[in-house]
Amino acid sequence: MTQPYIIGRLLRASTSGFVVGCQAGQLSLPALGALVRVPVEDDYQVYGIVQDIHIDDDGLVRQLVTAAQVDDSVIADNRFNRNVPIEMSALAVGYRRGEEISHLLPPRPPLSLDAIYLCDEEEICAFTSSPRFGYFRHLLRMKDAPLAEVLAAHFKQVIQAQRQVNPLWVKAAVQEMITLLRDDYTTLSSVLSALGDALPDDLS
Numbered sequence: 001m002t003q004p005y006i007i008g009r010l011l012r013a014s015t016s017g018f019v020v021g022c023q024a025g026q027l028s029l030p031a032l033g034a035l036v037r038v039p040v041e042d043d044y045q046v047y048g049i050v051q052d053i054h055i056d057d058d059g060l061v062r063q064l065v066t067a068a069q070v071d072d073s074v075i076a077d078n079r080f081n082r083n084v085p086i087e088m089s090a091l092a093v094g095y096r097r098g099e100e101i102s103h104l105l106p107p108r109p110p111l112s113l114d115a116i117y118l119c120d121e122e123e124i125c126a127f128t129s130s131p132r133f134g135y136f137r138h139l140l141r142m143k144d145a146p147l148a149e150v151l152a153a154h155f156k157q158v159i160q161a162q163r164q165v166n167p168l169w170v171k172a173a174v175q176e177m178i179t180l181l182r183d184d185y186t187t188l189s190s191v192l193s194a195l196g197d198a199l200p201d202d203l204s
Contacts, residue, residue: 004117004118004120005117005118006115006116006117007020007022007030007036007088007116007117007118008020008021008022008023008030008086008088008115008116009021009022009113009114009115009116010038010110010111010112010113010114010115010116011087011112012112013109013110013111013112014092014109015092015105015106015107015108015109016091016092016105016138017048017051017089017090017091017092018038018046018048018089018090018092018109018110018116019087019088019089019090020036020087020088020089020090020116021086021087022086022088023086030050030053030088030118031050031153031157032050032051032052032053032149032150032153033049033050033149033150033151033152033153033154033155033156033157034049034050034118034119034153034154034157035047035048035049035093035118035119035123035124035127035128035154035157035158036048036049036050036090036116036117036118036119037096037116037117037119037123038110038114038115038116038117039114039115039117040108040110040111040114043097043098044095044096044097045095045096046092046094046095046106046109046110047092047093047094047095047096047119047127047135048090048091048092048093049090049091049093049135049139049150049154050088050089050090050150051089051090051091051142051145051150052088052089052144052145053086053087053088053089054086054087054088054089055086055087056087089145090116091138091139091142091145092105092106092109092138093135093138093139094106094127094134094135094138095107096127101126101127101130103130103132103133103134103135103138104134105138121160121161122161124157124158124161124162125161125162125165125166128158128161128162128169129162129165129166131172133172133173133176136173136176136177136180137180139151139154140180140181147187147190147191148187148190148191148193148194148195149194151177151191151194151195152191152194152195152197152198152199153198155170155173155195155198155199156198156199158170158173159199159200170199174192174195177191178192
């Protein structure tokens with residue numbers, strides 16, 4: 001397993017999701033749809049999928065954007081030296097207890113300032129290998145995030161990880177998504193359109 005990447009620390013959490021704060025220099029690691037994990041105890045970890053990345057403004061930024069010219073050093077100082085965090089919202093999609101992975105919601109949330117790690121390909125394969133795709137139901141309950149885009153980004157990440165392990169993953173996953181959304185044609189159409197744009201030509 002590759003060296004894990006810390007992408008930030010927990011700001012707040014519930015059993016259904018959590019919000020991570022990170023510095024601008026860490027923003028190159030996570031992406032929309034990425035699978036992340038929070039080690040809570042030695043044998044207990046919570047998994048989430050990034051559904052939104054949010055960058056707040058503040059008084060200084062509001063002043064700088066109205067300036068005629070802004071020096072590059074001022075921009076760099078604002079991005080990397082100040083303590084305004086970039087926030088990432090992650091939807092809770094399961095947990096791991098010892099070697100057993102569950103796609104149920106975690107029994108309890110992680111705690112403030114817990115470290116959040118970006119899952120590597122081995123961890124992605126382990127989490128997504130269940131043939132029941134139980135974590136899809138959590139993704140489908142998202143209310144304030146672009147479901148189709150998050151799914152497309154997540155599928156791209158999983159396909160890359162599963163390419164050598166289970167190349168048929170995507171076909172089974174798309175079929176399961178069609179089954180789950182069979183009574184919601186509008187959402188299904190949007191999801192399939194986004195997946196068509198995201199998947200490699202030989203898979204779409």
